[in-house]
Amino acid sequence: METLRLGTLREWGEGWIKKDWAPAPELLNSDGSLFGGYIAALADQALAFAAMTMVPPDAAFRTINLHVNFIRVGRAHPLWIEARVVATTQRLLTVRADFRRDDGTLIAEASAQQLVAPFGARAESGQ
Secondary structure (H helix, E strand, O other), rough: OOOOOOOOOEEOOOOEEEEEEOOHHHOOOOOOOOHHHHHHHHHHHHHHHHHHHOOOOEEEEEEEEEEEOOOOOOOOOOOEEEEEEEEOOOOOOOOOOOOEEOOOOOEEEEEEEEEEEOOOOOOOOOO
8 A cells, every 4th residue: 555655544434435545746647647547446445445344354355346437537636535335245245436536526436346255265266
């Protein structure tokens, strides 16, 4: 988290998180836009944190898919990021997140699924 400068949470509760994030100038592309892969990294972090609030203490989870929909070009402006768990089963959590500029404009949406398994269980891929 330190190397990627993803930051920490502002607040959280069961099934949701909120965070504020501002890009450092050196993280921007030469035209001043925010690299989309960076938004994806922020999404994976925020979605995982929201899932973490719902995972039992004797279990672990892994992101098994991640989708990011870019609505507007991100620039050097602060972002409000909110993520929430929208569906749960015994083994799967579905989470969604919104990325908004400080004026409320939506710049990206993300969703993911998290596979939940007891500690020590082998992954579906056999690894």
